[in-house]
Amino acid sequence: MLGLYAMIAHRNFLKKFVGMTIFQTAIILFFLLLSVKRDATLPILVPGVADPRAYMNPLPHALMLTAIVVMVATAGVALAILIRLHAVAGSLEEDRVDGPEADGPPGR
Numbered sequence: 001m002l003g004l005y006a007m008i009a010h011r012n013f014l015k016k017f018v019g020m021t022i023f024q025t026a027i028i029l030f031f032l033l034l035s036v037k038r039d040a041t042l043p044i045l046v047p048g049v050a051d052p053r054a055y056m057n058p059l060p061h062a063l064m065l066t067a068i069v070v071m072v073a074t075a076g077v078a079l080a081i082l083i084r085l086h087a088v089a090g091s092l093e094e095d096r097v098d099g100p101e102a103d104g105p106p107g108r
Helices: 004-010 011-033 060-090
Strands: none
Touching: 004 011, 011 060
């Protein structure tokens, strides 16, 4: 909830970015905690263990690893955009950054 609050409440784009990162990390942690199985073994077939419920499901971990890669890529692109925005606009505050509507109608 902290990440969602930071994305909604703050007017600074860098603070929104930090909130987005916290939110993404919390979602990944949530899914990993849901996938934990007590008294489960690694999903490697072992002689003598025939019950499939005795194994952990590796799919949630693989999906969250993919989500981490996407999160890092998103963070890199967002930081590049924030650096460029600060260089062009001189600020990362929403109120001080002029949008495209400040230049007039498109097509001029």
